[in-house]
Amino acid sequence: MRVFVTAAAMAGLLCSVAPAALAQSYPAAKIAGLKSQAEAGVESRAKLAQQMNDQIFSYGELAFQEVETSKYVTGVLEKNGFTIQRGVAGLPTGWTATWTHGTGGPVIVLGSDIDGIPKASQKPGVPWHEPLVEGAPGHGEGHNSGQALNVVAALAVKELMEKQNIAGTLMLWPGVAEELLGGKAYMVRDGVFKGADVAIFTHVGSNLATAWGATSGTGLVSVEYTFRGASAHSAGAPWRGRSALDAVELMNMGWNMRREHLRPEQRSHYVITDGGDQPNVVPSTATVWYYFREQTFDGIKKSFEIGDTIAEAAAKMTDTTMERRVLGTAAPRHFNRPLAEAAKANIDEVGLPKWTPDEQTFAKAVQKNLGSKEKGLATELDKMAPPVEKPESGGSDDIGDISWTLPTITVVYPSNIPDLPGHHWSNAISMATPIAHKGVVAGSKVVAMTMVDVLTKPELRRQAKDYFVNVQTKDQKYVPMIGPDDKPPIEINTDVMARFRPQMAPFYYDAERYPTYLDQLGIKWPPTELTPPKGTRVD
Numbered sequence: 331m332r333v334f335v336t337a338a339a340m341a342g343l344l345c346s347v348a349p350a351a352l353a354q355s356y357p358a359a360k361i362a363g364l365k366s367q368a369e370a371g372v373e374s375r376a377k378l379a380q381q382m383n384d385q386i387f388s389y390g391e392l393a394f395q396e397v398e399t400s401k402y403v404t405g406v407l408e409k410n411g412f413t414i415q416r417g418v419a420g421l422p423t424g425w426t427a428t429w430t431h432g433t434g435g436p437v438i439v440l441g442s443d444i445d446g447i448p449k450a451s452q453k454p455g456v457p458w459h460e461p462l463v464e465g466a467p468g469h470g471e472g473h474n475s476g477q478a479l480n481v482v483a484a485l486a487v488k489e490l491m492e493k494q495n496i497a498g499t500l501m502l503w504p505g506v507a508e509e510l511l512g513g514k515a516y517m518v519r520d521g522v523f524k525g526a527d528v529a530i531f532t533h534v535g536s537n538l539a540t541a542w543g544a545t546s547g548t549g550l551v552s553v554e555y556t557f558r559g560a561s562a563h564s565a566g567a568p569w570r571g572r573s574a575l576d577a578v579e580l581m582n583m584g585w586n587m588r589r590e591h592l593r594p595e596q597r598s599h600y601v602i603t604d605g606g607d608q609p610n611v612v613p614s615t616a617t618v619w620y621y622f623r624e625q626t627f628d629g630i631k632k633s634f635e636i637g638d639t640i641a642e643a644a645a646k647m648t649d650t651t652m653e654r655r656v657l658g659t660a661a662p663r664h665f666n667r668p669l670a671e672a673a674k675a676n677i678d679e680v681g682l683p684k685w686t687p688d689e690q691t692f693a694k695a696v697q698k699n700l701g702s703k704e705k706g707l708a709t710e711l712d713k714m715a716p717p718v719e720k721p722e723s724g725g726s727d728d729i730g731d732i733s734w735t736l737p738t739i740t741v742v743y744p745s746n747i748p749d750l751p752g753h754h755w756s757n758a759i760s761m762a763t764p765i766a767h768k769g770v771v772a773g774s775k776v777v778a779m780t781m782v783d784v785l786t787k788p789e790l791r792r793q794a795k796d797y798f799v800n801v802q803t804k805d806q807k808y809v810p811m812i813g814p815d816d817k818p819p820i821e822i823n824t825d826v827m828a829r830f831r832p833q834m835a836p837f838y839y840d841a842e843r844y845p846t847y848l849d850q851l852g853i854k855w856p857p858t859e860l861t862p863p864k865g866t867r868v869d
Contacts, residue, residue: 371486435497442476571612743773
């Protein structure tokens, strides 16, 4: 039976089961022993990590349509004693999974994204473009791996808490529709994380790393502008029509002219999602979808206001009306220094996976086929340097909204191949291979050990909160970009998944019959053929 509760009710549950953090301290030698046990707990669940990674990869679901993924992950957690709340924050594929031991203790929330990329279907372990289903979505970033990592870490720590009688609450949650920046801000608004002490987020990468402070990249607001006019015969009586498409084009022209006079750090882009029906009918409706990106809350707000002004002007010029809808948002990211430093110590302890010569050869072949530098998989850990004085502009992630709500870090783990395009079918190549499996286990060990730090070190929790209150949010508070009446656009991608899901379903992983997804697909590992057939797509 599916149980639906409000996010506020979920927050109340958290508060009721874990009202305050215990002040219990542990000797350093004891903590080291607990971490060793947590590592062993992860290692003993390496097979589960592989199965979950491969299973979610096989679903390849797009934003807001992560139905099979959410059903599968919550099923695993429910079987392991977690209480599941589904449909949180108005997200049909949103959920929380909560488990508590004892009374008091910190509340640790673990999150990772679950959605895929359009047109990114790709057979894993094949170093050139070979889709499972032509034109279908797939995990062309690697979001299939994060929940596997978090679940295994949580189960290892849960076992430890039970054996050692350590009080605390663990809550897992999914990054729904991260590729559209469409989930986390709604979860924050609806109080899903109320009462939590620490958030540990995980994201796929090509090294094992974390960071603190303001990061490079941007925050954004995702906005849909719909113009409404009047239809008419385009040749017979065009003067009787009022073209909504003209309004869209005028808005785009106006924005592109204004772009020159905005800060070079801004990023903005748009797609016309409705440009009319056919040429001989004046378009009575037309829609354009914008991302306005900037590095600060004030910068995002300014770009948003300029976009609104230009849209209103376009409507006036064409005698149409305009409606605006906020689809999603992402705050600029800022991560917690004490938590990041604790995680970095664990990263140094765990180290990068030991890649085999075959794995390195495969990675270099993929890089060569994509026109990247043939440097293979990472063999040295990245250093954790202080935040740069002038962060570079770039991409966005709605983990930023959570980072302004409670002490938060992101742990990046090495399941992907370096220097690939990103948001691309090639980024799926490694994501159901031993490369991904090793990266997930390494990241899971780091997360489990960092959870042990949070559970056993009251001083770390105090330092994390002090940094959050007296450094991060001293002069800048969280500025939500969605209002109380905004709703997540859960209808997005419905048609795409309805079209492709029947074709994708025969390729879902059957872990009871096949040890790995590569075995199910009949893909030899390591592959002996590394050069793409003549005429194979590489872009």
